[in-house]
Amino acid sequence: MPEHPTAGDGESFDQTARDAVYRAIFSRRDVRSHFLLDALDDAVLARLLIAAHHAPSVGYMQPWNFIVIRDALRRQRVRDLFLAAREQELPNIAAERQALYRKLKLEGICESALNLCITCDRRRSENSPLGRWHNPQMDLYSTVCAVQNFWLAARAEGIGVGWVSILDTLALRELLQIPEHAVPVAYLCVGRVSEFAPKPDLESRGWAKRLKLSDLIMSETFSGPGEAALKEMVDRMA
Incomplete structure (x- = not known):
């Protein structure tokens, strides 16, 4: 890590760095x-x-x-x-x-x-x-x-x-x-x-499981149905 890290020039990270973050x-x-x-x-x-x-x-x-x-x-x-x-x-x-x-x-x-x-x-x-x-x-x-x-x-x-x-x-x-x-x-x-x-651990032991993200995405208001294309993409990438 640099002694004084800086924010950089606004460019996105390269693929290797992005992969590391995720x-x-x-x-x-x-x-x-x-x-x-x-x-x-x-x-x-x-x-x-x-x-x-x-x-x-x-x-x-x-x-x-x-x-x-x-x-x-x-x-x-x-x-x-x-x-x-x-x-x-x-x-x-x-x-x-x-x-x-x-x-x-x-x-x-x-x-x-x-x-x-x-x-x-x-x-x-x-x-x-x-x-x-x-x-x-x-x-x-x-x-x-x-x-x-x-x-x-x-x-x-x-x-x-x-x-x-x-x-x-x-x-x-x-x-x-x-x-x-x-x-x-x-x-x-x-x-x-x-x-x-x-x-x-709590998932492996059967205490809980990860919720389906697309069920948690709404649009405009709390009761909004969510954007179908976005929810489909989330399900595909998850």
């Missing part, structure tokens, strides 16, 4: 298993964080912060939070799916090289309402863009990332000493892996 998108996985014991080189982590920091943000607010978590004891305490939260979630799962839920691998907190908590500082743009006046959630959405940038860059580097969402936010705040004005948006397990699964 490969990262289509082969990205929410990794829970297959983490290796290998440490993650700081130069690689730095590249991923730089990619995240170049995410789009409404009003150029850049509301994100990145908490790198390596300490084994702290990570074990986070895992304890996960286990408690999973038990709280279980009763809300349909009875016929609870056995499958218990078998799902839903985190790699202690197995991965490190953990990363990405937060949103909600005070960072309080004096600049650009883009937030009518939608105050845009700082949170912008932070999610940073998560996606990090994730795709990680896939290009051969690094696995798993998003752990089954956590009690208040307990996580206390453990990581996150102040009230910052919101923990994503808790990620990060590290090298032995493989990337050909399909998302």
